[in-house]
Amino acid sequence: MSEMDEGTRRELIARARRGDGVAADALVRAYRPSVYRYCRARVGDHETAEDVTQEVCMALITGLARHRDEEHSLSAFVFGIAARQVALAHRRRYARPEDPTEQVPERADSTPGPEEHAEQADTSVYVLELLSTLPPDTRHLLMLRIAAGLSAEETGQVLGMTAGAVRVAQHRALRQLRSLAEAEVRR
Amino acid sequence: MNVDALPGPGEAAPDELAEIAAADLWLDTVAARAPLPHDSLATALAGWLDHIDAEYVPLPSPPRRARSHRTKVVALAAAGALLVTGVGTAAAETGTPLNRLIFGDPSPVHTKPVNPDVAAALWQAATLTRKAHQSIDAATLAGGISAAAREAVTGQLSAAGVLLAPLPDGATRSALLAQIAALRASLAGLPALTARLGPAAPSPSSDTRTPSATRPSSSASSAASGGSSPASSAIDSHDEPYIGGSSSGEPSSGGSSSHDSGDASERSSGDN
Numbered sequence: 001m002s003e004m005d006e007g008t009r010r011e012l013i014a015r016a017r018r019g020d021g022v023a024a025d026a027l028v029r030a031y032r033p034s035v036y037r038y039c040r041a042r043v044g045d046h047e048t049a050e051d052v053t054q055e056v057c058m059a060l061i062t063g064l065a066r067h068r069d070e071e072h073s074l075s076a077f078v079f080g081i082a083a084r085q086v087a088l089a090h091r092r093r094y095a096r097p098e099d100p101t102e103q104v105p106e107r108a109d110s111t112p113g114p115e116e117h118a119e120q121a122d123t124s125v126y127v128l129e130l131l132s133t134l135p136p137d138t139r140h141l142l143m144l145r146i147a148a149g150l151s152a153e154e155t156g157q158v159l160g161m162t163a164g165a166v167r168v169a170q171h172r173a174l175r176q177l178r179s180l181a182e183a184e185v186r187r
Numbered sequence: 188m189n190v191d192a193l194p195g196p197g198e199a200a201p202d203e204l205a206e207i208a209a210a211d212l213w214l215d216t217v218a219a220r221a222p223l224p225h226d227s228l229a230t231a232l233a234g235w236l237d238h239i240d241a242e243y244v245p246l247p248s249p250p251r252r253a254r255s256h257r258t259k260v261v262a263l264a265a266a267g268a269l270l271v272t273g274v275g276t277a278a279a280e281t282g283t284p285l286n287r288l289i290f291g292d293p294s295p296v297h298t299k300p301v302n303p304d305v306a307a308a309l310w311q312a313a314t315l316t317r318k319a320h321q322s323i324d325a326a327t328l329a330g331g332i333s334a335a336a337r338e339a340v341t342g343q344l345s346a347a348g349v350l351l352a353p354l355p356d357g358a359t360r361s362a363l364l365a366q367i368a369a370l371r372a373s374l375a376g377l378p379a380l381t382a383r384l385g386p387a388a389p390s391p392s393s394d395t396r397t398p399s400a401t402r403p404s405s406s407a408s409s410a411a412s413g414g415s416s417p418a419s420s421a422i423d424s425h426d427e428p429y430i431g432g433s434s435s436g437e438p439s440s441g442g443s444s445s446h447d448s449g450d451a452s453e454r455s456s457g458d459n
């Protein structure tokens with residue numbers, strides 16, 4: 001969600017609050033790809049990610065009135081909603097234990113472009129294995145930074161941390177991931 | 188979120204700040220999908236994001252009547268993004284200390300005009316500097332450093348310097364250069380161990396009597412004889428500067444050839 005500057009966002013928010021459907025549509029379209037990426041990274045399968053993304057977009061439109069510019073950026077507001085919706089999705093899954101959980105590595109999907117997709121799926125499994133070595137909170141932090149594309153400040157707003165604490169935590173997590181990746185290369 | 192499980196700013200050592208800033212820039216680069224081709228972790232993360240994006244199903248186009256208005260919104264957004272990038276670049280020239288960059292309160296507007304070459308070089312230089320620091324700390328505890336180990340650490344510090352030399356001025360770069368200078372001074376002040384054992388030897392007195400202490404040449408000297416750049420060779424030898432000859436196999440962007448961009452800045456949000 002880096003294509004739109006804060007001023008444009010604010011204007012769209014104001015118009016959407018006044019019931020401007022075009023502005024609401026523009027906001028949803030701007031955030032939807034990164035919301036899907038974040039949800040897909042956290043829930044592990046496409047269908048659930050699509051459902052959760054849809055719920056986040058609906059909650060964004062209905063919850064815009066609650067957003068206060070001076071407290072959080074809109075990105076932090078959106079991904080705060082997304083984090084809660086993902087948590088709800090996980091809870092629903094735990095209620096149905098036959099479904100995969102976040103911890104289960106995703107399976108290779110054979111739909112588009114077989115070879116390239118299989119390669120990407122291997123990479124995804126590898127990345128998820130690396131990320132699974134991190135504590136859940138730290139993994140969530142990295143997913144907000146990498147998959148959602150939030151800044152350290154925005155990530156801090158979502159997680160209730162200072163930006164400095166985010167930077168320290170992400171640095172140590174990356175150091176751990178890199179040493180694991182290097183050990184893998186040496187093997 | 189259990190915030191207590193994560194480290195607070197107070198837990199960051201002063202020497203860690205440059206590395207923290209480099210990691211932040213590296214993450215921005217990865218998230219912005221700028222290529223870091225010689226970085227295996229960045230490549231894996233980019234592949235993971237590509238895989239996710241390949242599954243994304245965009246919304247259908249809006250009704251025709253709305254399209255012309257939407258085009259105006261998109262054009263407005265593009266103009267706004269250009270403006271913000273310009274403001275960010277200007278802000279980067281004002282200069283702020285490194286700790287303000289990491290723990291301060293930068294502008295709420297988030298922009299990511301990242302330069303992948305700069306991000307990669309800073310990350311590699313920070314990693315080399317940390318490893319040199321660890322080696323010097325270990326040697327200090329051991330009461331001295333062998334010639335081979337000194338050569339390896341010198342190689343790491345030189346390689347970090349080579350990586351930083353062509354980069355534009357910035358808080359992270361300055362902090363790393365200062366750290367390298369301090370480490371060079373510490374290294375120079377370390378007494379030499381007479382035997383060719385690493386500083387992890389039990390005591391300096393026992394070193395002189397160890398016949399099996401002959402070790403392969405250090406990784407830094409092997410780097411000098413090899414075809415790779417000092418930076419990549421030193422990174423390859425990162426974990427075992429006292430043993431030498433080890434190689435992680437991880438490629439590195441190495442050298443300075445890819446860091447010549449004169450207009451690159453470390454980041455827009457307060458660094459420099």
